[in-house]
Amino acid sequence: MTSFSYDFSGTYTGKTSFKTGVFIGGEFRHGASKSTIDVVNPATGKLVTQISEATAADVDDAVKVAQKAFDETWGLNVGGAQRAALLNRLAILMDEHADELAAIEALDNGKTFGWAKGVDISFSIATIKYFAGWADKIQGQTIETDEKKLIYTRHEPIGVVGQIIPWNFPLLMFAWKIGPALATGNAIVIKPSEFTPMTALRMCELINEAGFPKGVVNVLVGYGHTVGQTISEHMDIQKVAFTGSTLVGRKVMAAAAATNLKNVTLELGGKSPNIIFDDADLEQAVNWAAHGIFWNHGQACCAGSRIFVQAGIYDEFLERFTAKAKSIQVGDPFAPGIDQGPQVSQIQYDRIMSYIDSGKQEGATVHTGGERHGTEGFFIKPTIFTDVTPEMKIVKEEIFGPVGVVIKFTDEADVIRQANDTVYGLAAAVFSQNINRALETAHKLQAGTAWVNCVNQLHANVPFGGYKQSGIGRELGEYALHNYTNVKAVHVNLGHKM
Numbered sequence: 001m002t003s004f005s006y007d008f009s010g011t012y013t014g015k016t017s018f019k020t021g022v023f024i025g026g027e028f029r030h031g032a033s034k035s036t037i038d039v040v041n042p043a044t045g046k047l048v049t050q051i052s053e054a055t056a057a058d059v060d061d062a063v064k065v066a067q068k069a070f071d072e073t074w075g076l077n078v079g080g081a082q083r084a085a086l087l088n089r090l091a092i093l094m095d096e097h098a099d100e101l102a103a104i105e106a107l108d109n110g111k112t113f114g115w116a117k118g119v120d121i122s123f124s125i126a127t128i129k130y131f132a133g134w135a136d137k138i139q140g141q142t143i144e145t146d147e148k149k150l151i152y153t154r155h156e157p158i159g160v161v162g163q164i165i166p167w168n169f170p171l172l173m174f175a176w177k178i179g180p181a182l183a184t185g186n187a188i189v190i191k192p193s194e195f196t197p198m199t200a201l202r203m204c205e206l207i208n209e210a211g212f213p214k215g216v217v218n219v220l221v222g223y224g225h226t227v228g229q230t231i232s233e234h235m236d237i238q239k240v241a242f243t244g245s246t247l248v249g250r251k252v253m254a255a256a257a258a259t260n261l262k263n264v265t266l267e268l269g270g271k272s273p274n275i276i277f278d279d280a281d282l283e284q285a286v287n288w289a290a291h292g293i294f295w296n297h298g299q300a301c302c303a304g305s306r307i308f309v310q311a312g313i314y315d316e317f318l319e320r321f322t323a324k325a326k327s328i329q330v331g332d333p334f335a336p337g338i339d340q341g342p343q344v345s346q347i348q349y350d351r352i353m354s355y356i357d358s359g360k361q362e363g364a365t366v367h368t369g370g371e372r373h374g375t376e377g378f379f380i381k382p383t384i385f386t387d388v389t390p391e392m393k394i395v396k397e398e399i400f401g402p403v404g405v406v407i408k409f410t411d412e413a414d415v416i417r418q419a420n421d422t423v424y425g426l427a428a429a430v431f432s433q434n435i436n437r438a439l440e441t442a443h444k445l446q447a448g449t450a451w452v453n454c455v456n457q458l459h460a461n462v463p464f465g466g467y468k469q470s471g472i473g474r475e476l477g478e479y480a481l482h483n484y485t486n487v488k489a490v491h492v493n494l495g496h497k498m
């Protein structure tokens, strides 16, 4: 166990100080391997702190502790109203620490303090509150067969669940995962991304303070090939929920299949189309399209990275969209007026730059951006490519950075075909002031979310997830609860004789 203290300066001038380590049974300890992980500030590329690394042996310990908590002090021992009260208390504590959580997120991930507070932290709090509301409403059905039988279903917690989350929305993904799992009475072993572990670690003390029984939430910061793999393979974990790339999602599913056939839900990547028809409100379409691709520095699974614009407005759209991209202020996440901070890591920076290079090599035109911003940290200018063709890597693959492609189209049926010509199916958007055209298009797009005249809208009570290779199952909303309960049918014989 170590602790982390930091003095912020800038928009947020507070301090933070909290314990770090491998969080098992309500306490921090050193990981079994005694090794550490570097936490880096992506705005400078410099070391912020080092934290204990969890490894496979820690996962085993955490699963045992979680199972004991589930059997003795959680699971079927605790009523829904009590789970609701604990979750509500956690939401209140998060709210009291909102500025501090936002500052930690900005420091660790590189997103701006303003966005972190306004979206990540407030949506995380809303998510925990929303699932608190469900905790005492987890109920089955009574099912009629005949008068001599009573049959009812129970929605029972699964037990110990494993959760693996990425770095792009560190606290938000943590909240999306623990909210439904705790509302339904499961115990958790969760692995944050080692690139952005700090808000999850800060949450541990808040979880204790809220009064959750020890061992109900265990937080293990470690690498995917160790902690992530061990969670996916573990014989005593009955369910795994994963958010991350399609590549790793496959590994999680294969590991589950090869071991105990644990339930798997996956929230994976995307290459979301954004279709803008001639009859769209152009100014609104430009503003939303920019938000669609540049929000969170393009590090959003639902980013509207393929922008299809109808021929009649193409030139004007491109001119305005380019001006909008150039107006985005890139810089220090804590400085006032900044819209876009650095990419999360050197690895991501290199990955995005290699996509930009491949676009150039394959003959696309860099309309704006396409290069680094500044001299230190992992900053990339908002980038727009034109003159692209369907087989180019920048059109087919998820870049996960501030890089969009703009494609001209004429025919409605053809743009729907192009939009659906992807292995992904996470989200899609359509802009038109003709409601029939907008809705017909929205219904034909193969995606778990279809936005009409907006993008990147998410709510705690609305399901989110993917068609095709963008995932399995849904997060948020009532749908999320189904992932975390087993349905048991109880048959009571009231008089049938054998």
Ligand code: NAP
Binding pocket: 164, 165, 166, 167, 168, 169, 191, 192, 193, 194, 195, 222, 223, 224, 225, 227, 228, 229, 232, 243, 244, 245, 246, 247, 248, 249, 251, 252, 266, 267, 268, 269, 270, 300, 301, 302, 398, 400, 426, 470, 471
């Ligand atoms: P990633 O490389 O797939 O990693 C996601 C998580 O999985 C990390 O914690 C990672 O740990 C872990 N992991 C890596 N190898 C593993 C293995 N063999 N077994 C189990 N876990 C393993 O994705 P990322 O780069 O962090 O995040 C970006 C991706 O996530 C994008 O593709 C994006 O679209 C997707 N995403 C989807 C959603 C959604 O809701 N659909 C939301 C956010 C992000 P390491 O860091 O050690 O590799």
Ligand code: MG
Binding pocket: 039, 040, 041, 042, 107, 108, 109, 195, 196, 344
């Ligand atoms: Mg970091």
